[in-house]
Amino acid sequence: MALVLHDMNGLLMDLLAITLLEIFYGIASLALISLGLAIIFGMLRVINFAHGEFLMIGGFSFIMLTSAGVNMWIAMLIGAPLIVGLLGIVVERVVIRNLYGRIVETILATWGLSLFLMGAASLLFGYFQRGVSPPFGTLKIGNYQEGVYSIFVIVLAAAVYLSTYLVLRYTKLGLIARATMQNPEMASSLGVAREKVYAVTFFCGAALTGLAGAVLAPIAGVVPTSGLAYIARSFITVITGGATVIAGTGIASVLFGTVSQLTAILTRPVWGEAALLLTAVILLRFLPAGITGRYFRNGL
Amino acid sequence: MDRRSFVQGSLAAAGVLAIGGAATKARAAGPIKIGAVIDTSGPLEVFGQNKLRGLQIGVDELNEAGGLLGRQIQLVHRDTQSNNQLFAQYARELTAGERVDVVFGATTSSSREIVRPVVNRAKVPYFYNTNYEGGVCQRTTYCTSTTPAQMVEPLLPALIEKHGKKIYFLGADYNYGQISAYATKAIAKAHGAEVIGAEFFPLDASSFGATINRIQSAKPDIVHTVFVGPAHGSFWGQWASAGMVGKIPVSSQTFGLAGEQLRMPPEVSEGIYVCLNYFEEVSTPENERFLTRFKAKFGSSYGYISEASMAEYQALKLWAEAAKKSNGTDADAIERAAKAGLSVLAPSGNVLLDAKTNHCILDMSLARMSGGKFIIEKKFAGVRPSNYGDQCDLIKNPNTNKQFEPKL
Numbered sequence: 001m002a003l004v005l006h007d008m009n010g011l012l013m014d015l016l017a018i019t020l021l022e023i024f025y026g027i028a029s030l031a032l033i034s035l036g037l038a039i040i041f042g043m044l045r046v047i048n049f050a051h052g053e054f055l056m057i058g059g060f061s062f063i064m065l066t067s068a069g070v071n072m073w074i075a076m077l078i079g080a081p082l083i084v085g086l087l088g089i090v091v092e093r094v095v096i097r098n099l100y101g102r103i104v105e106t107i108l109a110t111w112g113l114s115l116f117l118m119g120a121a122s123l124l125f126g127y128f129q130r131g132v133s134p135p136f137g138t139l140k141i142g143n144y145q146e147g148v149y150s151i152f153v154i155v156l157a158a159a160v161y162l163s164t165y166l167v168l169r170y171t172k173l174g175l176i177a178r179a180t181m182q183n184p185e186m187a188s189s190l191g192v193a194r195e196k197v198y199a200v201t202f203f204c205g206a207a208l209t210g211l212a213g214a215v216l217a218p219i220a221g222v223v224p225t226s227g228l229a230y231i232a233r234s235f236i237t238v239i240t241g242g243a244t245v246i247a248g249t250g251i252a253s254v255l256f257g258t259v260s261q262l263t264a265i266l267t268r269p270v271w272g273e274a275a276l277l278l279t280a281v282i283l284l285r286f287l288p289a290g291i292t293g294r295y296f297r298n299g300l
Numbered sequence: 301m302d303r304r305s306f307v308q309g310s311l312a313a314a315g316v317l318a319i320g321g322a323a324t325k326a327r328a329a330g331p332i333k334i335g336a337v338i339d340t341s342g343p344l345e346v347f348g349q350n351k352l353r354g355l356q357i358g359v360d361e362l363n364e365a366g367g368l369l370g371r372q373i374q375l376v377h378r379d380t381q382s383n384n385q386l387f388a389q390y391a392r393e394l395t396a397g398e399r400v401d402v403v404f405g406a407t408t409s410s411s412r413e414i415v416r417p418v419v420n421r422a423k424v425p426y427f428y429n430t431n432y433e434g435g436v437c438q439r440t441t442y443c444t445s446t447t448p449a450q451m452v453e454p455l456l457p458a459l460i461e462k463h464g465k466k467i468y469f470l471g472a473d474y475n476y477g478q479i480s481a482y483a484t485k486a487i488a489k490a491h492g493a494e495v496i497g498a499e500f501f502p503l504d505a506s507s508f509g510a511t512i513n514r515i516q517s518a519k520p521d522i523v524h525t526v527f528v529g530p531a532h533g534s535f536w537g538q539w540a541s542a543g544m545v546g547k548i549p550v551s552s553q554t555f556g557l558a559g560e561q562l563r564m565p566p567e568v569s570e571g572i573y574v575c576l577n578y579f580e581e582v583s584t585p586e587n588e589r590f591l592t593r594f595k596a597k598f599g600s601s602y603g604y605i606s607e608a609s610m611a612e613y614q615a616l617k618l619w620a621e622a623a624k625k626s627n628g629t630d631a632d633a634i635e636r637a638a639k640a641g642l643s644v645l646a647p648s649g650n651v652l653l654d655a656k657t658n659h660c661i662l663d664m665s666l667a668r669m670s671g672g673k674f675i676i677e678k679k680f681a682g683v684r685p686s687n688y689g690d691q692c693d694l695i696k697n698p699n700t701n702k703q704f705e706p707k708l
Contacts, residue, residue, distance in 0.1 A: 015517070022509045029507075127346045127530070128603060131537060133565040138543030144516045147541030150509070219537055220506045223530040225343055229504050265510040269501050270473060272510075 014142030019265055021141075025150045027257030028157035029216060031250060033230050034237040035160065036209030038249040041238055043181045043201050046096055047103060049110035051234060052227025053117035054206055058084045058213020059222035060125055066132050080214035081207035088206025092199055100198070114227070121224035134218040153215060160208065165246050168300050177201060178300075236280045242290020246300045251291050255279065331374040332367075332629055334359065334616070335400030335424075337390050337415055339407060342382025343530065346558035347407045347430070350602060350609035352377060355404060357594055358616035368620055369627060376400055380411070387414040395422035401629040402619055404429065404612060409476065413703075416441055420701070425634045427619060429611035431557070431576075433479040434686035435704040437657065439694050440631045442638070444618060444651070444660045445611040446577050448476075448483040449686035451553045454664050455575035456487045456524070458678060463549050464521025465493035470511065470535070471526035473500035475705070480526045480553060482706050483686065496520055506531040508538045515548070523550045533560065540568040549573060556667075556674065559604030566672030577662045578610040578648035579674050587647035607648075614646040618653060618660075639695065649681065657692045659685035 037051045048054070061083040065075035095113060099106045136148035168174035180187040180197045188194045213222075220226070237256055241248030259279050264272030287294055336355055339348035359375045362368055376398050378390035387406065394400045395418065403419045404427045406412040412428050419426040420440055427442045434447030456467070467488050471477030477500055485495045497518050499511055515523060527535055539545065551573035555561070561569050580591065590613070594605065621644050622637035623629045643652040649663030664683045667674040688706040 018513050018516075022513065025509060026507075122342065127343055128559075128563065130563045131533075131565065131568075133537055133568050134541040138541070140543075143519075144513055145543040145547075146509075146513075147538070147543070149541055219541070220534045221530065221537065223343065225530070229506055229531055261510065264507075265513070268499060269505050269507070269511065273502070273505075 010142060014144055017141050018144040018146060019262075021146055021150065021154075022265060023258055023261045024154045026261035027253050028154040030233060030237055030257045031157045031161065031253035032153070032212040032215060033209075034234040034241075034249050034253060035164065035245075036205040036207075036212065037234050038238045038241065038245045039164075039205035039208065040202060042243050042245040042248070043177065043205075044096075044198060045101070045103070046099075046106050046202075047110065048205075049107055049231075050091070050114040050117055050227075051209060052229075052231035053114050053121070054084050054087070054209040054227075055213035055216075055230050056121060056222060056224065056227040057087060057117065058210035059217035059220075059226060060121065060129070060213075061210065062214035062217050063129060063132055063222060064125075067130060072132070072135065076214045077211065081211040084210025084213070085203045085207030088202045088209075089199055091206070092202040096202065097195075097198075118224050118227065125224060127223050129222060131221050132218050149218065153219075156215060160211070161246060161250060164208075165300055168246070173200075233276070236276070240280050240283050240287075240290055242287075242292030244292035244296060244300065247296045248290055248292035251296070255283075255291075331372040332369070332623075333398055333400040334373060334375050335391075335394035335398060335403040335405075336375060336377040337380050337387055337394065337403065337405040337411075338377060338612075339382040340377075340379045344382040344407050346603075347606075347608045348379075348382075350559075350605055351405065351407070351429070351612045353594065353598055353602065354605070354609040354611075354613035355616055357590065357597065358613045358620075360597070361593070362616075362620055368623055369629070380406075384408075384411050384414060387411045388418055391415045391418040395419055395424050400424065402427065402634070404615060406430070407608070409433065412436075423631045425619070425631050427615040429615045430608055431553070431611075433476040433705075434659070435479075435688055435692070437692035437694065437704055438701045439635055439658070439698050442615070442618070442653070442658045443685075444615040444653075445607065446662060446664070447659060447686035448480045448553065449487075450577070450662060450664060450683045451575050452480070452483045452487050452524075454678075454680040454683060455551055455573065455666060456484065456493070456522075457491050458666055459522050459524075459549065459551060459573060460488070460491050460493045466518075466520040466522070467493055467495045468515055468518060468520035468523045469495050469498040469525075470523065471498070471500050472528040472532065473502050474528075476528065477501075477526045479706060484524055501527075501532065503529050504531045506534045508535045509542075512539060512542050512544065515544075516542075520548060523548055524552075525550060525555075526553045528554060536560075536564060536568050536572075545570050551575070555669075556604070557606045557608045559606060561669060561672060561674065562604055564672075566669075569669045569672060572669040573666065574669075574674070575664055575666045575680075576607040577664055578605075578607040579665055579667055579676060580605050581667070581674050581676055582648060582665060584647060584649065586645055590647045610646075610648060614644070614648065614651050617644045617646055618642060618651060649679075652682070654685060656695055657685060657687050658694060659687075661685065 040048050058080045061080040062075050065079045066072050095109050134149035138145045139148050237252045241252035256276050260272040260276040263275035338352045359373050362373050380386045402425045406415045407430050409432050425440050429444045431446040436443050469481050469484050471481050481498050488495050555572050555574050622634045625637040626633040638653050639655050652661040654661050661682050661684050664680045665676045666678040667676045688704045691704040
C-alpha cells in the first residue's frame, strides 16, 4: 500500500513538474515575442504593425544562415538579431522618422510595410523552406519527456529580460534613452542627439524581435505568413502590460502564459487561446491603461 | 398564350437555336480548352505548382498523340494566388469568357465550394482533384482524389495488427478533421480497437506541448493525425524534440502531400506512416514513363510529386478517356461515359470512376518514412471512396446536388 501511495505521489509530482515546465515555456515564448514590440511602443510610442514580419524575417535569417553553413548559435544569437536590427534602422529612417507622434499614421504605414514584407518573403523564400530541428536532447521526468530546448527558451527569455533591465537601469545609454523618452525636448536641450537615440532604440527593439523569431524557428517553423500567428498575441500582451517596458510586458506575459497554458492543459488548445483573449478583455475593461498604468508605474 | 405571341416566341427560339448552333460549330474548329484554377503562388503553392505541372504533362501527352477527337488541347490556367476571393471571378472568366470545355482544380474545400456552383451552373464538367472530407454529390462534379475512408480503411487495420489497439487521434478543427475522426473511430471499432483520446486544433495552433504531455500519460499504441497547414507542421518538430520519435508510432493523412518530407530533418520524420493513392516511389511502368517525362520537362528541382499533383494528371486522363468514349466534351457526353463505366491505367495503378458517387475507386499504398524517404510497405487494390450511409446515388437520383456528411 505504501509503495502504491509512493507511486501515486511520484506520478503526481511528475505531472506537476511537466505542467509547470509547460507553463514556464508558455510564459517565456510570450515574453520573447513581445519584448521588441514593447520597447518600440513603450519608448517611441510607435505601434509597429510589421512586428510579426520582423519575427518571420528573424526566423528566415536564422534558417538561411544555418543552411549556408553558419554555426547554429551564431546564426541564432548574433546573425538574426543583427539582420532584423539593421532592417529596423532602415524602416525607422524611411518610414517611421516622419511619423513620430502620429499613432494612426504609423499604424497605417507599418501595416503597409507588413503586407510588403510578407509579399517580399513569398517571392524571395517561398513556402518550400527547409526546417531546422531543435538542438539538445530530451529530458525525462518519470513517464514524461520534454525537449531540453524548451528549458533553453525559458532560460534565454529570463536572461534577455534581465539584461534589458540592467542596460536601461544602470548604463549611461539606458539613462539617456529613458530621459529622451520621458521628455524629448528637455533631453535634446541638454545635448542629447534625439534622432540618434530613436534610431538606436528602434534597432534594439527590432534586434530583440529578430532574436525571438530565430529562437522560435526550430520549434514553430517559418513560412512567409508566420507573422500572423504571433502578431495578435504579442499586441495583446504589450497593450495589457501598459507603457512600462520590462515590468508591464513581463507581468502580462506571466499572466497570459499561465492562463492560456493552464486552460490548454486542462481542456483543449482552442480554449487556451480563448481564455487568453477573455482575460485581456476583462483586464482592459478595468485597467484601460494597462496593468502598469495603475501598478508599478515607476518601474521600467 | 395567343397565336401571334406563340409564333413570335417560336421564331425567336429558332433564331437562338440557330445562333447557338453556329457558335458550337465555330468552337469546334479551335482547340479544346481545359480551364485550371490552381494556386501557383501564396501558401498553397506548395500544392499548386506541381498540380499545374501534372496537368501540363497530361496535355503534352494528349497533344503528341494527335490531340483529342482530332483537336489540339489548350490549357488555360488562372493563378488563384491562395486567395478564395479570386476563385469565383476566375471560374466565371474561364467558363463564360474563355468558354472552356472542362474545369480542373481548387485545393481547399472552401475554394472548391466557390468554384463548383459557378462551373455547375455553366454546365461544364468539373474535376476536383485533392484529398478531402468526401460527400460531394452532383452529376457533373467528379472528385477524383482520396476520401478519409480510403486512407484510414487500409492504414488502421495494418497498424492495429502491428502495434496495438489503443489509438489517439489529433486533427484539424474543421470538417476534414472531424469527419476523419469519425472514420477513425468507426474503423477502430470494427477491428476491436479503441480511440482513447481525440483532440482538435484550430488551423493557427502551433504549440503542441500540452497535447504531447497528455499523449505521454495516455500511452496509446498509435497516434493518428490529420494536420492541415504550415502552423500544424510544427507538431513534428515538437514531437521529435520531446524524444517521442520511435516511442509511439505516428500515422498521418496529410504528411507528404506538399512534399513535407523534403523540408523536414530525417530524424524528425523517421517512422511516420502514410497511406496515399500515389507516391513517387510507386513502381509501375506507367509511373516510370510519367516521371521520365516530368523530369525531362521540369528538371529535377520540382520538389516532390505527391498524390495531390498526381491526382490532377489522373483526372485529366480520366476526362480524356470519357471524351473519347462518347465522342464529345460537353457535360452530357462526359456524364454518359462516366455512367457507362470509366477507368484508366494511371501511374498509381487502376483508377476506376464509381458511377454512383462520381468519386474514384483507387489503389492505395502504405508507406513509412525512413531516412527522409517514403518506403512503400504494402499495396491495397481497389479501395472504395467514402459514401456516408450510402446517401449519394447519382444513378438513382441524378439531380442530387449537395455534400453529404456522416452523422457525427
